[in-house]
Amino acid sequence: MKIAFFGYFVGQAVANISNNRLVHLIGVGTMAIAFLIFDAFILIFLNLSHWTEERGKLLTMSIYFKEEPGGVVLQNIKTELLHFPGVTIKRFISKDDAMKSLRRQLGDKAGLLDGLGENPLPASLEIMVSSDKCGDSIPYQLKTRLETNPAVDEVQYSQEWIRRFQGIMDLIKIVGVVLGGLLFLAALFIITNTIKLTIYSRKDEIEILKLVGATNRFVKIPFLIEGAIQGFLGGSVALIILFLVYTIAIARVDLRIGFASLDIIFLPTQLMLFLLLMSIIIGFVGSTISLGRFIRI
């Protein structure tokens, strides 16, 4: 198609939009709502998977000591741990602390512990290892390394924890793709019908164009451009609303789950651009689908 012609069609599309402002406003509004639902879903999905991934990458490791370690021993171990990337020291649990927490757990039956002469519970150091910053083999390396330390009795960590989160993540991904797909189809359906409204309001015009010798392509192109423009506007409005809601409401909530505070992240720029592109494509495809029926004259 010649450039001059493209300009003509864009001009037609813009003129049509300004001539049918109300219908287009309704169209853009409906699209914005549909896209907002879809974008919000993506945001929730993104955060869920981001969160489980973070969780899944962290594992807690307990270093049990043979005896209550002295300050120097503890300090040496801590210094050694700092050489490992992704290691955070959570807390030191002394023999007394361990006993106290056991008593607390037993509650009424804590009396059972009275018969014990010496405190049999070991002191321990709890650390977190992020497999993000290091390979999967790091926990094992760390374990063997620490166990050579004469003060250390045993190092334990839970491998299952990682696997469980892996399972949850996979599930979330599957559910996400299915639900996202359904939402996408719903959005497309709503949008197609909205565009039909736009087209229906101009079916006389389409008829006249055809009678004067316009090809289907000539009739269609301005509608497709309009659809794309509507999609772009609707998509932009949806993202702006989502961002406002995010900054005003969600970012203020400080969710604390377990020991780590949880950030809620917003859509990264690339994903936003992708969603905007999707909106444009949906507007375009929606117009194509809607036009089919009206153009047979």
Place this chain on the structure above:
Amino acid sequence: MIQLFHVYKAFGSRNPALIDVSLTVRKGEFAFITGPSGAGKTTLLKIISRAEKTSSGQALVNGRNLNRINERELAFLRRRIGVVFQDFKLLPRRNVFENVALALEIAGFPLSVVRKKVHQTLRYLGLANKEDCYPPQLSGGEQQRVAVARAIINNPLILLADEPTGNLDPDLTMEIMALLREIHIRGTTVVVATHSQELLRDTRRRIVTLNKGRII
């Protein structure tokens, strides 16, 4: 140029609008279709421009069988047929200039040519000062002339005019008829549908009379 063979046209289960109509209009001919209101004149013109399909029978226009023409070929054929519709069929949201320019834009003429030809044609039809008006702001006669302008601007092979003087006073009627004659002289085949006996009184042109869907 136009050949109809045993054309029937029925709308639903009512009495057919056209019954066994056979008609040939040769290239360069000027013909009137006449008959009382409801006789089928508009329907006949619609068959020729393929705005309606025949229920049965064949219609050939410029050598093309209208029962066997695809969307694209039909669009190209319609660009060579100028139609003045009984209800004008102007785009209410485009001004006079844009309405007339449409026929040329569809045919893919560059903007400079479109401007020149539209100005020329509108001046010719006495509408030069109405270029920026929108159809609803115009009188019936003015709208009719805009419809004529759009129909003739592309030098069509065939001009179909459905009651082209229906909204005009006697002076303008004379002018429009003179215009149609001029277009005819330039080589266009012209078919005019009218119920007005006035228009046909002194003509030596061919007159096809329809009554209740039949040629009589």
